[in-house]
Amino acid sequence: MKPQEIQELIDFISKSGLDEVNIETSDFKIAVKKHSAAPAAPEAPRAAAPQALPHAPAPQAPAPLPAEQAAPAAPKASDESKRYKEVKSPMIGTFYRSANPDSPSFVNVGDTIKAGQTVCIIEAMKLFNEIEADFGGTIVKVLVDNASPVEYDQPLFLVDPA
Missing domain, CATH: 2.40.50.100 (RNA polymerase II/Efflux pump adaptor protein, barrel-sandwich hybrid domain)
Incomplete structure (x- = not known):
């Protein structure tokens, strides 16, 4: 399975409301669980991950929201x-x-x-x-x-x- 196909499968499962799906073929085996403590990993042989080029900048994580902006969302949901x-x-x-x-x-x-x-x-x-x-x-x-x-x-x- 290609990574894009796996992502499409995960998106479909999340929209479907299923909590767990197991797929097994002669080439690979994949288990996807929603709300699991540990993420499920495919047991198929994997290709090596692409290496970052030495001159490429490192990806930056998005800045977290200040506590003042994140806090009001919780009371609204409970109200x-x-x-x-x-x-x-x-x-x-x-x-x-x-x-x-x-x-x-x-x-x-x-x-x-x-x-x-x-x-x-x-x-x-x-x-x-x-x-x-x-x-x-x-x-x-x-x-x-x-x-x-x-x-x-x-x-x-x-x-x-x-």
Whole structure:
């Protein structure tokens, strides 16, 4: 596998919501884990890493943000999680915002929803399940991209119940 193919695989896995993937062929074996203490490394034979030229400048790391800029982000996230309620996925499947590609989305940011209103569809094993809101409020954010895989209990929408 080429490094670009490995990166594309990692990007796909991170978007899919899977926690672990193992791939093994006659040429190589690779294990990718999300949220692991130690990074997974491919067990395939590797080519030598390119050497830096003696006259090339060393790459510089980006400067860290001052503590004043980084600190306000934490309280905002905790305030947001307390103020908003989440509509969560009741199953594993594929998330769709509309009934079909030609139809408008069930809900959009800024829409007011009522308890029992259909907010999306989740396809599981070729069955299309309408997902209804358990409470009313205003859609603040759509947390999942259309046609993306979702896990059980994964937040799909943030709703302001006020």
